[in-house]
Each structure stands twice: as C-alpha cells, then as structure tokens.
Amino acid sequence: MRYGMAIDTRKCVGCSDCVVACQTENSIPHGYTRDWISETVEGMYPNLALEIRSERCNHCDDTPCVRTCPTGSSHIIEGGIVKVTHEECIGCGACIESCPYDARYFHPEGYVDKCTFCDHRVKNGQDPACVSVCPTHCMYFGDLDDPNSEISKVVAKNKVKVLAPEAGTKPQIFYLV
Amino acid sequence: MKTTRRDFIKISSLGIGGLALSTSPILGWVPSFLKEDDNTPDDSTAKRYPNYCEVCFWNCAGWVYTNKDKDGNEKIWKIIGNDDDPNSNGRFCPRGTGGIGMYYDKDRLRKPLKRVTGEDGNQTFVEIEWDEAIDIVAKKMKEIKTKYGPESFALFKHGTSGKHFATLFKAYGSKNMAGPAYSQCKAPREEGFRMTFGHPLHSPEPLDIRNTRCLVLIGSHLGENMHNGQVQEMSEAIENGASIITVDPRFSTAASKSKFWLPIKPSTDIALLLAWMHVIIKEKRYDIDYVEKNTSGFEQLKNHVKNFTPEWAYGITTIKPDIIRKTAREMAAASPAVIIHPGRHATWYGDDTQRSRAIAILNALLGSWGRRGGFFNPEKAKLPKYPMPAFPKPKWSWRDIAPDKYPLAKMGVTNLLIDGSHPDKKEGHKIKAWFVVGTNLPVTIPNSKRTIEAIHNQEFIVVVDTMPSEMAGYADIVLPEATYLERYDDLRLAQHREPTIALRMPAAKPYAETRPGWKMCKDIAGKLGLSEYFNYNDYSEVLDWQLKKIGSSLDEMKEIGVMKLDRKYNDLYFHEHMEHEFETPTGKIEFYSNGMLAAGFAPMPVYTKHPEPPKGFYRLIYGRAPMHTFSRTTNNPYLMELMKENALWVNPKTAKDWGLKTGQRVWLQNHQGAVSTFSIAVRVTERIRQDSVYMVHGFGRLNKKLTKGYGAGISDTEMVTDVKIDKETGSTGMRSNFVTFLTEEPEKKEKTV
Numbered sequence: 001m002r003y004g005m006a007i008d009t010r011k012c013v014g015c016s017d018c019v020v021a022c023q024t025e026n027s028i029p030h031g032y033t034r035d036w037i038s039e040t041v042e043g044m045y046p047n048l049a050l051e052i053r054s055e056r057c058n059h060c061d062d063t064p065c066v067r068t069c070p071t072g073s074s075h076i077i078e079g080g081i082v083k084v085t086h087e088e089c090i091g092c093g094a095c096i097e098s099c100p101y102d103a104r105y106f107h108p109e110g111y112v113d114k115c116t117f118c119d120h121r122v123k124n125g126q127d128p129a130c131v132s133v134c135p136t137h138c139m140y141f142g143d144l145d146d147p148n149s150e151i152s153k154v155v156a157k158n159k160v161k162v163l164a165p166e167a168g169t170k171p172q173i174f175y176l177v
Numbered sequence: 178m179k180t181t182r183r184d185f186i187k188i189s190s191l192g193i194g195g196l197a198l199s200t201s202p203i204l205g206w207v208p209s210f211l212k213e214d215d216n217t218p219d220d221s222t223a224k225r226y227p228n229y230c231e232v233c234f235w236n237c238a239g240w241v242y243t244n245k246d247k248d249g250n251e252k253i254w255k256i257i258g259n260d261d262d263p264n265s266n267g268r269f270c271p272r273g274t275g276g277i278g279m280y281y282d283k284d285r286l287r288k289p290l291k292r293v294t295g296e297d298g299n300q301t302f303v304e305i306e307w308d309e310a311i312d313i314v315a316k317k318m319k320e321i322k323t324k325y326g327p328e329s330f331a332l333f334k335h336g337t338s339g340k341h342f343a344t345l346f347k348a349y350g351s352k353n354m355a356g357p358a359y360s361q362c363k364a365p366r367e368e369g370f371r372m373t374f375g376h377p378l379h380s381p382e383p384l385d386i387r388n389t390r391c392l393v394l395i396g397s398h399l400g401e402n403m404h405n406g407q408v409q410e411m412s413e414a415i416e417n418g419a420s421i422i423t424v425d426p427r428f429s430t431a432a433s434k435s436k437f438w439l440p441i442k443p444s445t446d447i448a449l450l451l452a453w454m455h456v457i458i459k460e461k462r463y464d465i466d467y468v469e470k471n472t473s474g475f476e477q478l479k480n481h482v483k484n485f486t487p488e489w490a491y492g493i494t495t496i497k498p499d500i501i502r503k504t505a506r507e508m509a510a511a512s513p514a515v516i517i518h519p520g521r522h523a524t525w526y527g528d529d530t531q532r533s534r535a536i537a538i539l540n541a542l543l544g545s546w547g548r549r550g551g552f553f554n555p556e557k558a559k560l561p562k563y564p565m566p567a568f569p570k571p572k573w574s575w576r577d578i579a580p581d582k583y584p585l586a587k588m589g590v591t592n593l594l595i596d597g598s599h600p601d602k603k604e605g606h607k608i609k610a611w612f613v614v615g616t617n618l619p620v621t622i623p624n625s626k627r628t629i630e631a632i633h634n635q636e637f638i639v640v641v642d643t644m645p646s647e648m649a650g651y652a653d654i655v656l657p658e659a660t661y662l663e664r665y666d667d668l669r670l671a672q673h674r675e676p677t678i679a680l681r682m683p684a685a686k687p688y689a690e691t692r693p694g695w696k697m698c699k700d701i702a703g704k705l706g707l708s709e710y711f712n713y714n715d716y717s718e719v720l721d722w723q724l725k726k727i728g729s730s731l732d733e734m735k736e737i738g739v740m741k742l743d744r745k746y747n748d749l750y751f752h753e754h755m756e757h758e759f760e761t762p763t764g765k766i767e768f769y770s771n772g773m774l775a776a777g778f779a780p781m782p783v784y785t786k787h788p789e790p791p792k793g794f795y796r797l798i799y800g801r802a803p804m805h806t807f808s809r810t811t812n813n814p815y816l817m818e819l820m821k822e823n824a825l826w827v828n829p830k831t832a833k834d835w836g837l838k839t840g841q842r843v844w845l846q847n848h849q850g851a852v853s854t855f856s857i858a859v860r861v862t863e864r865i866r867q868d869s870v871y872m873v874h875g876f877g878r879l880n881k882k883l884t885k886g887y888g889a890g891i892s893d894t895e896m897v898t899d900v901k902i903d904k905e906t907g908s909t910g911m912r913s914n915f916v917t918f919l920t921e922e923p924e925k926k927e928k929t930v
Contacts, residue, residue, distance in 0.1 A: 011412045013400030013430045015803035016819045017271040023815065024255035024274060025218070030814050045828065045863040046440050050433035120217035133257065135268045135405055136412035 018130035058171030227738030237265035286657035315704030338694030355589025369533025375760030386410035391511035452490035462509035464544030474769025514550025527901025583907030664693035
C-alpha cells in the first residue's frame with residue numbers, strides 16, 4: 001500500500017476549490033492552509049504557456065521532515081502518509097526548514113501542521129477532501145502499489161513530472177503535463 | 178488568482194512567539210506507541226441539510242454539514258455538492274465550498290437599521306426593532322401608492338429571495354421590477370438567440386460541452402468564471418481530445434488550454450464572426466442538409482458575407498487570415514459537435530444583440546443547435562403554484578418610461594428604471610421609491626454617479642441584504658436578511674438534460690436578528706392588507722404543499738435534497754427524420770430576420786467600428802476570478818484569503834513605457850476624467866495585449882463596514898462612465914472605457930458610504 005496523488009495540469013483551472021475544501025474539512029484557521037495553487041507562465045506574447053498546479057505535502061518516500069523531527073511527532077503511517085502528532089510537536093520548526101516544498105506551517109495553536117491526505121476520510125474509503133471536490137476532476141488519489149488502481153494507470157499512461165526532483169525526496173505527487 | 182505559498186507562510190510565521198509560550202514540550206510528549214490520531218471530523222456522525230448555493234446564479238445543489246464545536250454547540254462545518262445535482266455533479270466550486278463564509282462573515286448585518294438625522298445635520302443609522310421597521314416600510318408603501326400610484330415604487334432584485342419580493346410587489350400593484358442579471362448581463366444574448374432560434378438560452382445554458390469536438394469561446398473565460406457544470410464539462414472535453422478555440426485579448430486560463438488562442442483587438446468580434454461565416458460558406462463547410470431543412474435567409478446571408486474575407490477581417494481584428502481560415506475549418510470539421518459559446522455576460526460594446534445574433538447564426542450554419550455535442554434541448558420540472566388571488570393590473574410598467582426604446586427587451590431594464598428615477602426625467606412616468614433586494618446597484622450598474630443621483634431623487638429606499646453593501650449605505654431602512662444557509666426558499670427547478678427539483682432548507686438558526694425574505698414580505702403584506710398572497714405561517718408549508726401535489730413531500734426532500742425526474746419527451750437532440758418548428762415568424766432558424774428589420778435594426782449582423790483608446794490610454798477589460806462572484810464575495814473570509822484584492826494586468830511593453838513594476842500601486846483615470854477612489858497593484862504579464870488592461874470585477878469596496886473588502890483594489894464599475902447602450906435591448910455596454918495610469922495618489926475627497 002502506497003498512497004499517492006496525480007494531478008492533471010492540463011485540466012486544472014486553478015480555481016482553488018481544493019484549498020477551501022481542505023480548510024473547511026479540516027477546520028484550518030483563516031490565514032493558513034495545507035494546500036495552494038501555483039502558476040508558471042512561460043513564453044512571450046502571443047506564444048505563451050501556462051501551467052497551473054495544486055500543491056501540498058508530497059508525502060515523500062525519503063522524508064527529511066521526519067528525520068529532522070527531534071520529538072518523533074513527525075511520522076509516517078500506513079500507506080506512506082506523513083503526519084504530525086500535534087500533542088508531541090514542540091514547534092521547533094526543523095521540519096519546516098527541511099521541507100523542499102514549503103508544505104508545513106505553524107498552526108496558531110502551537111504546533112506544525114500539514115496535509116494528511118485526509119487520512120480520516122481515506123480510512124473510510126473516501127477520497128481526500130481536495131480530490132473529492134475538484135470540479136475539473138483533475139486530481140487522482142489512490143494506491144500506487146496496485147497496478148490496477150486508477151492512479152497507477154493514469155501515471156503509467158501519461159507524461160508525468162514531480163516537483164523538485166533534485167531534492168531527492170522521492171515525492172509521491174505526480175503532475176500530468 | 179495567484180495564491181502563493183509565501184503569502185501564507187509570512188502570515189503563519191507571526192504565530193511562532195505565542196506558540197513557544199503556550200505549550201510545554203516535555204508534558205506534551207507521548208511515546209509513539211501511544212500515539213492517537215488527532216480528533217478528526219467524520220461525515221457519518223455529522224448532520225447534513227440540503228441546500229442550493231446562492232453565492233452565484235448557478236445555484237448548485239448540495240449538503241450543508243454541521244458538527245459540534247469544542248463547546249458542544251452545533252455549528253456549520255462544510256458544504257459539499259449533491260451527487261444527483263446536474264448543475265454541480267456533486268462537486269461545488271470554491272465559492273460554493275466557501276459559501277459558509279457568508280454565514281460566518283463578522284461584518285454581517287444584524288438588526289434592522291433606520292437612517293436618522295441628528296441635530297448637527299449628520300445622518301447615521303440606528304438599530305430598530307423589526308416591528309418598527311416593518312411599520313415604516315408598509316406606511317411608506319401606502320403613502321407612495323396614494324400619492325403617485327403603486328407603479329412609482331420600483332423593485333430591484335437579484336437571487337432567489339427576490340421572488341418573494343416580486344410577489345409582494347405584484348400584489349401591491351407594481352410590475353416595475355428589474356435585475357442586473359438581464360440588462361447588465363444576459364439580455365443581448367437572450368434576445369439575439371430568441372430572434373434567431375425563437376428561444377433564449379436561460380440558465381444553465383443547454384450546452385453539450387462534454388460531447389463536443391470543438392468549443393469556441395469568444396470573450397468567455399470559462400474556468401475563471403466558475404459556471405460549475407460547464408467548467409466540469411470543459412474538462413471532460415479536454416480529456417476527450419476536443420479542441421478549444423479561444424478569442425480573448427487576454428491569455429485566459431481557457432486560452433491556455435486551447436489549440437488556438439486568437440488575441441483579438443477588443444470590440445472587433447463581429448468582424449471575426451462574419452469572416453468565419455464567409456469561409457464556412459465559401460468553402461461549403463456548413464451543414465448543408467441542416468441549413469436547407471431548418472433555416473431561412475441563407476441566400477441573403479451568403480450574399481451578406483460575400484465580401485467579409487479573412488483579409489478584410491485581418492485589418493480590423495489583427496487576427497491573421499490563415500488563422501481565421503484554420504479555425505473556421507477546425508470548427509467546421511467538428512460540425513455538428515461544435516459549440517460557438519454564447520457567453521453569459523454579453524453587454525460589451527452596445528452592438529451586443531447583433532454580436533449574439535452572429536454567434537447564433539454561426540452555430541446554425543454548423544448545425545449545432547439541437548445536436549449532440551452542440552446545444553441540447555433542456556427540460557425543466559414543473560410544480561403547481563401555491564394558491565393565491567390574481568394580481569391587480571398595474572397602470573404602467575418599466576416599458577412606459579421610454580415607450581419608443583429597446584423594443585426587444587423582454588424583462589425589466591434596470592437602467593431604464595434608473596432613468597425613470599433620475600431628476601432629469603421631467604415628463605411622463607416617474608419612479609419615486611426603491612426596494613432593493615440582494616443587489617448592489619452602485620457597484621453593479623455602470624456610471625454609478627448617475628445611479629447615485631437617481632438614489633438622491635427618491636423619497637424612500639429600502640434595502641434587503643445580508644451585508645453592509647454600498648447600496649445599503651444609501652437606504653432609509655435596511656432589512657437584514659438571513660443567508661441561504663439559514664432559510665427556506667422556493668424549490669429550485671433548473672433546466673438541464675433531465676429535470677430536477679432541489680430543496681433549500683435552513684442548516685442553522687438565522688444569525689442575530691436576521692430574517693428570511695419570505696417572512697419580511699409576509700409581514701409587510703400583513704400591514705398592507707395583502708395577507709391572502711402570503712397565506713402560510715412558514716414557507717416550508719408552501720414547499721410541502723407543492724411537493725405533495727407531485728407525490729413527494731418536504732420530509733422526503735429533506736432526505737434526498739435533489740429529486741431527479743424523467744424527461745417527458747425523448748427529444749434531448751433533434752430526431753434527424755423529423756421536421757422542426759422553431760418559434761420564429763418563419764418557423765425556421767432565421768439568418769435573415771424580418772423582426773429585426775421591422776423593429777428598426779439590421780436584419781443580419783454588421784460590423785461597426787468602435788472608438789479606440791486615445792494615446793496613453795488602454796481599454797479597460799474586466800472579468801471574473803474563480804473564487805469570487807462580483808461584489809457578493811469580496812468580504813467573504815474564506816474567499817478573500819484566496820484573492821484579497823484585484824490586480825491590474827499590464828503588458829510588459831506598456832509597463833516599460835510607463836516604468837511600471839509588478840506590485841507597484843497605481844490609480845486610474847478614464848477618458849472622461851473619472852478617477853479611481855483607491856489604488857491597484859500592477860501585474861506585469863505577457864498574458865494581455867498591449868492596448869488593454871484587465872482587472873477582476875467586484876473589488877474596491879467603498880463601505881467602511883466591510884473590514885476585508887473596503888479599499889481592497891479598484892472597482893471597475895467606477896471606471897465605466899462611458900456606457901454604450903444596446904439599442905435593441907437597452908443593456909449597458911461596459912467594455913467601452915479607456916484608462917490611463919496615475920502613479921501618484923490623486924487629490925480628491927473621500928468617497929465612501
């Protein structure tokens with residue numbers, strides 16, 4: 001079992017519904033977020049290309065955040081989901097520094113917070129909130145170890161890339177380009 | 178649109194200090210084998226209530242979830258789509274998801290307000306009780322009726338609760354009602370299509386985007402306007418390999434998904450449409466059988482477009498002839514599974530009915546109306562009307578304000594009601610009082626100076642809203658409305674591939690002393706002796722009565738939220754072997770319209786040259802962002818986080834000429850001298866033509882009570898003073914203004930309400 005996500009940048013319109021859905025589902029306080037939209041524009045008028053991406057924790061295979069955590073609050077659960085146990089976190093910020101994706105933030109209640117792949121939903125057989133709400137169906141979530149899962153097929157069939165491969169963290173979010 | 182991680186980090190890092198003090202690292206530590214997951218919400222234990230969204234007109238149906246907060250109080254938690262809803266297919270857009278922000282907005286109106294003038298002459302609002310507010314409104318309605326007749330009281334409305342107020346006004350004796358959804362938005366499109374196919378499009382537009390092979394967007398920025406179902410289907414079309422052709426002076430999100438982007442010179446769209454027709458007819462790429470069977474006036478059209486060559490259009494549109502030919506062939510190759518998108522906000526340059534006719538005609542040439550992958554035939558559910566007496570017949574209506582104008586308008590024209598309200602209206606029928614429900618006229622109707630002059634000419638103004646809008650600032654009485662999450666309203670009967678019924682019910686008690694619109698209407702009607710039009714104690718009784726008439730009930734709808742019904746007729750697409758009767762004078766699709774001619778207009782669309790920006794000025798284009806609906810959301814705590822203010826898109830060459838940098842703040846002045854109240858941040862981008870600038874509509878709020886929206890960016894409406902009226906429908910062309918940059922703050926009086 002290895003959870004991952006594939007996001008089709010060709011379909012994403014950058015509406016940010018994934019951001020609001022995460023905020024409401026997980027009661028994230030205003031001013032903070034676990035996921036966000038990035039845009040890259042290339043070229044010069046009128047020969048332009050625009051890539052829009054929904055970004056979040058990459059739930060990497062090689063996790064500098066977990067390695068640098070002095071209390072063990074950053075940890076990996078079944079399926080490779082990287083989590084933070086809020087009660088154990090001392091807010092030292094080492095994980096934030098070590099993350100090449102800027103995927104973690106200080107929660108105002110005094111701990112570091114990040115994307116959980118909505119494991120509370122996943123364990124009930126639901127998709128993460130961001131995936132389940134996306135109006136363009138540009139996001140796929142599932143088991144990368146299962147070659148018959150939709151996500152495995154999507155990743156196999158399409159040209160994909162990961163973000164910051166040079167960081168060597170083996171990220172598990174794949175962008176269809 | 179751009180949400181960068183950095184913005185959020187910057188905010189979150191402020192919390193570090195507090196955090197180190199508030200936790201004890203030693204006591205907080207637990208051995209990892211004892212780790213418990215954090216308390217997480219659970220759909221299965223939460224309560225849910227059906228609703229349909231009111232953040233925009235798409236009205237997607239979904240579920241409002243509530244759960245218990247730390248203190249054990251039931252609170253609204255989240256909103257998600259209803260899988261049975263064809264408008265959303267179970268997936269809301271960011272505004273629908275963020276709709277809970279309308280409920281949680283700290284700046285909401287709480288209690289009725291009355292304008293009072295102090296001894297010093299200063300006017301302020303004081304909070305009053307509902308009984309007093311209703312009394313004052315009813316007394317004024319009686320007074321206006323006695324002095325001038327009920328017709329002199331106008332109703333401006335937008336949104337679902339507007340229907341209750343329409344009933345109140347019809348019962349009272351006035352049909353002077355209008356909403357910006359017509360004359361500031363769809364009117365030219367609806368009437369252009371009516372004059373061609375005998376039928377307007379209504380909402381949601383019956384476009385078979387998911388089955389199309391080619392989608393042509395002309396100034397329509399799907400994806401930035403989150404017309405939910407259409408955005409979803411566009412995504413499906415992309416997945417299926419359909420080609421998209423986008424005509425837009427700006428490299429919109431849709432343009433970035435397109436096979437062809439045509440960065441047209443603004444205001445020249447009709448020339449492009451005529452050239453496309455020319456190519457398609459000349460190269461015999463139109464649907465010959467379809468045109469022969471279903472249309473009238475083909476020979477006249479053929480003759481009409483004979484000289485409108487791509488070379489002719491190139492000089493006007495700046496689009497190269499071979500691109501015009503290639504794109505014409507691209508759409509013809511997909512025929513009939515092709516959609517020249519009719520757009521929605523169609524009030525641009527004052528010849529908008531003609532442009533909409535051109536779009537309609539091009540669709541007809543390619544045989545897409547009534548065809549799979551083109552336009553389907555929608556069906557809408559019908560419910561019996563709750564019994565009430567017949568309405569009295571008003572002596573005059575909005576049309577009589579200017580009887581010789583706008584013959585094609587089929588609904589109330591907002592700006593005509595404003596004309597009738599303005600001090601320069603000396604003769605004939607006049608408007609003396611306004612009832613404004615859920616629409617923010619100074620921010621919505623262009624030339625706000627004229628709107629405000631009309632406002633000052635009124636004897637009485639009532640505003641119903643959930644928020645302290647700019648309009649509310651001009652009211653004599655403000656009635657605070659409960660949001661859609663806290664009230665019953667009419668059942669939604671949206672047209673679609675299959676008819677559906679959707680329920681709105683409260684998920685929470687009305688906030689503070691807010692009340693649902695139906696309750697206000699019922700109470701006012703009671704004071705006016707019109708109770709028989711509101712013969713219920715609670716609006717849920719009306720819904721239950723209607724639902725029981727069709728074999729369902731309110732209780733059933735509370736469980737399912739959306740009821741899917743079977744189509745009555747098997748006619749989603751044309752049956753190829755059958756004759757079709759169109760509701761036009763000829764019974765055919767009209768390329769040539771005698772109706773247009775008889776009304777004094779061109780029977781076939783013609784290109785008219787429009788003014789171009791003077792030196793140093795740029796055409797102001799405005800549009801939508803996916804997380805905002807006009808000024809309705811520009812104080813919403815969730816959606817403002819995604820986009821806190823609008824930015825001014827400026828081409829790098831223009832920026833260089835002016836020495837402008839991204840992030841620099843500028844003020845704007847238009848070609849008639851109007852200066853923006855606030856400043857806007859420049860966004861230097863290759864994604865726009867050099868002769869144009871762009872901003873998202875709905876920002877630059879003027880009401881200081883809006884703690885998030887006040888002063889955030891510029892209101893495009895403020896910059897639109899040169900309004901080009903569409904003579905067919907009276908709608909207001911608003912892409913007709915040119916602006917220049919003021920890099921220093923201009924001196925001016927504060928213009929806030």
